[in-house]
Amino acid sequence: MKAGTAVRWGSTLDSVVVYAQGALCLRLARGTVPADGRVLVTGLPRSIDPGSLRARVLGAPGVRVTEARVEVEAEPVGEGLPDELRRETERLREAYARAEARRNRQSGLIAEVAKLHPISPGRKREDPHRRTPVDAWLELADFVDERLAGLHARLAELEQAVREAEHALEVAYDREARASTDAPQAHVETTVGALLTLDGTAEGEVEVEVEYGVPGAVWVPTYRLTHRQGDGSGRLVLRASVAQRTGEDWTGVRLALATADLRRRTDLPRLRSVRIGRRQAAPAPSGWREPPAGLAELFSGFDAAGPSPASGAAAAGLPRAVGLPVAVGGAAPGGAAPRPVPPPPPSPQGFGEPVGGFPVPGAAYGAPMPAAMMPAPSQPSGPQPPGGRPAAKARTRGRAESSADGMERAEGAAPPAPVPVTGPPQPSGAELDYAALVLSGPEEPGGRRGRLFPDAAFDPVAAEHRRRAETVAALPLPGHAVRPRVSAGSFDHRFDAAARADIPSDGTWHTVTVGEIPVGLRTEYLSVPSVEPTVYATLVLSNATDQALLAGPVEVTVDDDFLLTTALPTLAPGGVRRVGLGPAEGIRVTRRTQLRESTSGLRNTTTVLDTRVHVELANALARPVTVEVRERVPVTTEPDVRIEERADWTTPQTDTGPDRHAPGTRVWRLDLPAGATAALEGGYEIRIPTGKALVGGNRRS
Structure with missing residues (x-):
């Protein structure tokens, strides 16, 4: 399914749930369902996790989403903010280089002038003594001093210009580094959309909800505590420091914060029964079928024709020919004998030979398939070598040779056969995703030709976007801040912000107000005179809500006067903890x-x-x-x-x-x-x- 003929729907980012690392974004799109039901919802970021895409139709019971997948497109763009920042940075870099070159030339000129000094002419032994021209010496010294004074003054101006140019260049570097990654980073803009297939009919427009996960978002809790002395309660405002570099700006989104791990497993464990008696065959996986009969003979004519001239020229390092005739189903042109088909490469680590288009999990590296599942070998129809056997199947005979020390060694002996893999194949979820499977052509190795395999094409651009997004996890934390996964312990909590928020994709901390939490407060003074003759003021907090208060920095304000910033410990629902406010001088x-x-x-x-x-x-x-x-x-x-x-x-x-x-x-x-x-x-x-x-x-x- 391609997006070329799909109807495009614009989308708006509505809500974001930030987890301990990563986020789940939800976009809304509206439109009329086309006749073929194919819709492309645009606006998704480049760092999207393709496996996290979910879509559903809201408010239209007769319409449902039958398929959803990520579609990537590229198109040239004009000059935007990143280009302006790059041009400005390049201009300042050139200006800094020119200022540094002028400063270096001035330093070299000062060194040349400083070397000026009078040199007396050489005198022979028989020559009489000459009078020294003191006036000329003094005039040269005055000239050098005056010249150096002017050059040093100019050097000070040039050094100041170099410092200013260096400062401007550092500011430009920082501005470019902090620029939002929502804008395109090159002259070619890569857009990502959700290609949906809708089934059903509805009158008027329908609303579609698209949910996806992105890396590159972190948060830590912060607090602001306001208390009046003599009052038994206080106002504790929960705030969050959020940083994200997901590739899209969060503008006017409903924000929620969760302590859960977004990458944890969500599938339920499967407990298999233990049976005593005869062994029962494992059921075949759903959606898998044996390969069709006669699949190997389907490519016999292609094997007999030999390699195409284009592939032969490419293998020899020659330019590829276009328009050369290729015979299919007969002998190669010119009566040339067909080349034997090269053996297939070994299977990747952790997988055996493919069975029906699916690797067999658990098979050892290079382990053969069971005889019942082994595909029939292709029989070339071209000329046979002498002896009536194909050259690729000539039997290898072992012979023993005696070495100088009397030891014998075997050459050409076949290695011991490994233990065959038994049982039915167990394809993974990616191998059962039929829309993502690709039919292998005749150029593939013999075990893959004519079978369906997952498209494992690596997208380096998306991988680079995800790598850049995950750099926010290395940001230094604010003072007294604790990672939510550390302070939450064995339980997970979620906090919904009371108002919509704006968080740009610049990879820096932004403070967002989540809401107000009612807490019980009382002021107590504590002293341990056997250790220190000081009385300390403390606030005893009691959490009467059903949500935990995570550890983090808290700004304490007493009687409208800012007192200090201290660390708030994790406070479970119904818990009571003490927060120190420092010595009480009174x-x-x-x-x-x-x-x-x-x-x-x-x-x-x-x-x-x-x-x-x-x-x-x-x-x-x-x-x-x-x-x-x-x-x-x-x-x-x-x-x-x-x-x-x-x-x-x-x-x-x-x-x-x-x-x-x-x-x-x-x-x-x-x-x-x-x-x-x-x-x-x-x-x-x-x-x-x-x-x-x-x-x-x-x-x-």
């Missing part, structure tokens, strides 16, 4: 410890280490705050070591709350009014046998 904390060592027991067999902890807090803020002070208590696994606590602190739960606590963590929580102070007292006793001591000494905090 709250001070001090800690003092006191250790007393004593003995107890009837014979003083137990050493008692009594540790007292004193913590003071002062709130200098104009509002009340909630402060959580964390302390640590020693833990032990020794049966003869006891630890007794003497404080009103609490033991946090390690499996609940926004944090994970280490064993031995103790927590004080208190509310401090504005301008108030508070003191916390705590401690613990460590009882160990007198003969033992703590590692590092007993008297330590």
